[in-house]
């Protein structure tokens with residue numbers, strides 16, 4: 005299914021498991037990119053895949069940045085709320101349960117997923133973050149008690165400094181998330197091995213959530 009309304013160009017594919025994966029592409033991606041990944045990770049889950057609304061010289065993103073790794077905080081907060089509103093509108097339109105939303109984000113998509121976790125209304129139930137960094141330092145304590153989060157990072161990633169991912173892991177742990185961090189001796193690109201690991205993680209987590 006394809007639709008340009010509800011505020012975001014997006015794709016939605018119904019599922020039968022009760023979970024809905026919110027798949028969020030990286031810089032320069034589109035709403036089509038991570039649909040196969042979502043299907044691989046959680047067969048039977050519905051998939052909602054929006055396209056980021058910010059254009060960086062034609063490359064779609066979920067929020068503006070001032071330089072590589074330097075985020076426009078005001079825009080990030082605005083775009084996070086805008087995406088949350090879209091999720092609520094999409095749940096009404098397609099009839100999925102907004103309390104069973106699980107994010108799967110890569111790079112810029114993982115960063116807006118992390119922002120969705122740190123800012124109200126905190127719609128996500130669980131998250132898989134591939135190549136994520138700190139979207140912003142939370143000013144107030146965040147409560148993510150028991151939220152399952154899979155964080156996969158590359159030690160040789162030139163876009164995402166490992167210490168930045170490490171800081172995100174600390175923030176999520178302090179917030180009480182049930183964090184599973186996987187480091188690999190790899191760069192920014194996703195590997196088959198970590199997709200397989202995330203799939204295994206999903207098969208343990210989804211039955212507990214639903």
Ligand code: MLT
Nearest residue numbers: 030031069073111112115
């Ligand atoms: C970001 O801007 O979100 C990160 O630098 C990663 C990316 O470029 O997608």
